[in-house]
Amino acid sequence: MIELKQREVTDSFKGFSRRDFVKYLFAGSALSLATLNKLNASIYQNVTSLNQKYIEDESPDGVYWDALSKHFLFKDGLIMMNNGTVGPMPKPVFNTLMKYFRIQVTNPFDVYNFIPRKKEEVRTKLAQFINASPDEIVITRNTTEGMNFVANGLDMKEGDEVLLSTMEHPGGTHPWRLKEKRFGIKIKEVPIGLPPKNVDEIVSAFDKAITPRTKIISISHTVFISGLIVPLKELCQMAHEKDVLVIADSAHGIGMLDLNMKELGIDFFASSPYKWLGAPTGVGLLYVRKEAQDELWPTIASSGWDRHESARKFETLGQRADALTIALGEALDFQNAIGKRRIERRIKTLAGYLKRELNNIPGVKLHTSQDFYLSGGLTAFSVKGIDPQNIVNYMREKYNIVVRTIGNKEKGTYGVRVSTHIYVSLKHVNLFLEGLRHLVKRKV
């Protein structure tokens, strides 16, 4: 894929300057398809030559990451340290999005031509990216939809149980609340620590809660309140021994973690690639393990729901915004060009540094585990005597840093949450720490 893009670079493109690029941003979709191809080719060429410089280096230094961060389009020095709700698209993804919206404007009939093939290519890429089969991939709109497809599509009788953790996102709880109301299923909540001490604490809490009526565990992989990464592999091993299914709400997982469905052994896995992967908002992933597909009814039915022998039967959704799906493919290409292992390592290195330094600030309580296996790019904490909202406001006003408040005062989970994606530098993390030390001194 990258090779192909490099070949697309022509001599005429060599003169394309930064100013031209800025002009392009204002011109938006007015740029020709050829120009959009050339812009992307030049970006991949840059990533390839950077990689060549760091070929032996599993964990490149800040120079590498600073160079990559130029391929994002942040406005006015914005320091984006919140990948919640939505994250940014890198330039190649935005270009591809524009390109395919433009095709829809100029040649709508292409929807009959190469678009279906392109979408299947994205499904294959997505499958490779998470070590699954294309037959196990449902392209949804978001995590919430994926969670609903599973809660809605499983046969459960009155009194059958679903286990949730106490730190689920509404997108992961309400599908079950609806089923509870309609069919009388039982929801049981299993507490998890802030943070839990180790893998065993989490797995054994769920183990103890399972009864003969338990059908499924529905749990966040990337806990939005605490930044915990739930040990899905160990949880699935335990659950499967007891014939209990597992669905993970991994809204933040794709693009943050080097995912491997076969290794996790999970049955269902829902994610939102526009938080950490750099895809456009409105395109999502639901993985349905081959062996679990017969357990699930499609929620939406049009031609094919009763014919497809694969996860495609869960996706007969009528016409879609194809540009979003194809741009998702570009987001996968962009991360693949850097390397998903490298990305996870960088994200965790920055988060690890942040947590170590936070621990040295008086009054700080970390809500996130310091164990690299149980944490990722989300770090949450609170400071004794300081309102988290004041921290958030100060960081934005003083440094143009975006972080957010998270959690709930009554439940003791209220705090500040910081995301450390690859376009965040050590310098940015240090600015954040500088601001926090100042606030702690002033006790605001």
Ligand SMILES: Cc1ncc(COP(=O)(O)O)c(C=O)c1O
């Ligand atoms: C853990 C978790 N689950 C579900 C969601 C909902 O995601 P979406 O709105 O993309 O469906 C979020 C949103 O941030 C989340 O953090």
